[in-house]
Amino acid sequence: KVITVQTESSRYPVFVGNNSLCKINEILHSINPTTICIVTDETVKALHLNTVLDVLSDKFSYHIFTTPIGEKAKSFDVYQQLVDFAATKGLDRKSIFIALGGGAIGDLTGFAAATYMRGVEFIQVPTTILAHDSSVGGKTGINLQTGKNLIGAFHHPAAVIYHLPFLNTLPDNEKRSGFAEIIKESMIHPQSFLNELMNQFQTVSDLHGEEFFKPLIQGLETKKIYVEQDEKEMGVRAYLNLGHTLGHAIEANVGYGKITHGEAVFIGLIFALKLSEKVFLKDLQISNFINWAKKLEYTTYLPQDLSFTKLLNTMKRDKKTVSGQIRFVLLNGYGKPVLKEISDDTILATLKEWKNEIA
Ligand code: NAD
Ligand code: ZN
Structure with missing residues (x-):
């Protein structure tokens, strides 16, 4: 099933189903990025990263950035490490970020994508039920010591891929x-x-x-x-x-x-x-x-x-x-x-x- 979200500033598909992951190559082919940066947390990496890598066409080159779990992923430090990582790996303006994880990963990755080189595209691959809420709507951001989500940007994903089997390990x-x-x-x-x-x-x-x-x-x-x-x-x-x-x-x-x-x-x-x-x-x-x-x-x-x-x-x-x-x-x-x-x-x-x- 596909839902299309259309706002004044963007239009993107949300795929939901038991085999949605297969859409990832189609979307990547249409964007044709120079490089991919997959962002995920330690737990999701151990559980589901291989499933994604098995599906991903070997036409694409990728790098993997792993964060701590939970809100710790949304810290200024982790954000800085992520954009530094992207720069070190030579990601350019035609590169793409993929958020593989829950809302914390989606918010961090979306914000990195919104700001790296003044904005590159990203894809949301939510792995929590909660992330249906965070992956749609374009709000991205990180936390400050003084409060949650105090730094952020509106940046919509190019697509959202909801692969339901991921939810079973929650x-x-x-x-x-x-x-x-x-x-x-x-x-x-x-x-x-x-x-x-x-x-x-x-x-x-x-x-x-x-x-x-x-x-x-x-x-x-x-x-x-x-x-x-x-x-x-x-x-x-x-x-x-x-x-x-x-x-x-x-x-x-x-x-x-x-x-x-x-x-x-x-x-x-x-x-x-x-x-x-x-x-x-x-x-x-x-x-x-x-x-x-x-x-x-x-x-x-x-x-x-x-x-x-x-x-x-x-x-x-x-x-x-x-x-x-x-x-x-x-x-x-x-x-x-x-x-x-x-x-x-x-x-x-x-x-x-x-x-x-x-x-
Ligand atoms: P999360 O990303 O921290 O995930 C919750 C926990 O589940 C983590 O420990 C994670 O490692 C684990 N996990 C993720 N997928 C799993 C899986 N398939 N199997 C087993 N464990 C798994 O957080 P969340 O609950 O998905 O989302 C909360 C975050 O989303 C908050 O930071 C909140 O501010 C943000 N949020 C943003 C918006 C928005 O519009 N941008 C909306 C709502 C919430
Ligand atoms: Zn909420």
């Missing part, structure tokens, strides 16, 4: 992490597909690579809808941040790497549902949703030792905050996202009620 928490973003998308898609997900996935063992074919397509289509309308996030693209205001604050306060991004966002989704019910006086069937989530072994409550004031202060530093008022993406019903400023009092009161419910 540990359960990484599957849950990526699936949380699909659940988020199911809630903001104009024809919400949350019920379909709830029917299809009943236990952790359902979280299997091939099972994700349809949900990934639906998730990618949701991303496409909002990115195509609003490439630079001036408006509706912000809906993709449902669950992320509290999610990011949880990640920052628990500590990056101690909880996966998607599992933190998942807790943020529940909070966004609670706020939405309060603001729009609609029944969003939250207890149904939570019971389902428990079967998939999601954490469905706020980690106990987090201070509400700390969370609130972290949320105030969010890029979406306007003059001190925190803006949330809420749902005026499933499929109907809305941006809304919420007062500190309402936020704190809702957090407290939630804590009392669990106690």
Whole structure:
């Protein structure tokens, strides 16, 4: 299956399937690069690099750059090592980068491609479920000590190749992490597909690579809808941040790497549902949703030792905050996202009620 993403500045195919990897030679032939730089992390290298090299036509010459795993790949140091490596290997403006890995590898490689010699092309080969979100849309970047994704550029890939068998080696928490973003998308898609997900996935063992074919397509289509309308996030693209205001604050306060991004966002989704019910006086069937989530072994409550004031202060530093008022993406019903400023009092009161419910 191919989805074509078209924005003002670019147009590229996203291939999703059980044998998508075979597309790689076709794409490379059409670009005809002088050299290829494959960027991957240690884990993905050990698991999947050989599969890629076996498929790659021997017409192309390549170099391999390996990074540490997780957020460490998105450091200034690793970025510098990568572009130095490219220069040392003689990559020119007609060379191409290939990101083989999760969102961290995609963000780093995309940013290197955006900046090396003022921009070269790159291809995304995502190996996590989460990376369906990061590989499409053109946001690339690295982290500073002071915060995540503070240095970056918009740079779209020439193509995205989603080879589903790669997903089968993911540990359960990484599957849950990526699936949380699909659940988020199911809630903001104009024809919400949350019920379909709830029917299809009943236990952790359902979280299997091939099972994700349809949900990934639906998730990618949701991303496409909002990115195509609003490439630079001036408006509706912000809906993709449902669950992320509290999610990011949880990640920052628990500590990056101690909880996966998607599992933190998942807790943020529940909070966004609670706020939405309060603001729009609609029944969003939250207890149904939570019971389902428990079967998939999601954490469905706020980690106990987090201070509400700390969370609130972290949320105030969010890029979406306007003059001190925190803006949330809420749902005026499933499929109907809305941006809304919420007062500190309402936020704190809702957090407290939630804590009392669990106690
Ligand atoms: P990741 O790349 O760190 O991958 C998560 C972990 O899974 C890593 O330890 C990795 O080694 C391992 N892994 C990857 N593929 C595997 C496989 N097939 N089998 C077994 N293990 C595998 O991160 P992620 O969770 O994919 O993405 C998170 C990153 O994406 C964050 O840095 C986030 O900021 C970024 N992101 C960017 C955007 C965007 O629009 N650019 C959107 C969402 C998230
Ligand atoms: Zn996210």
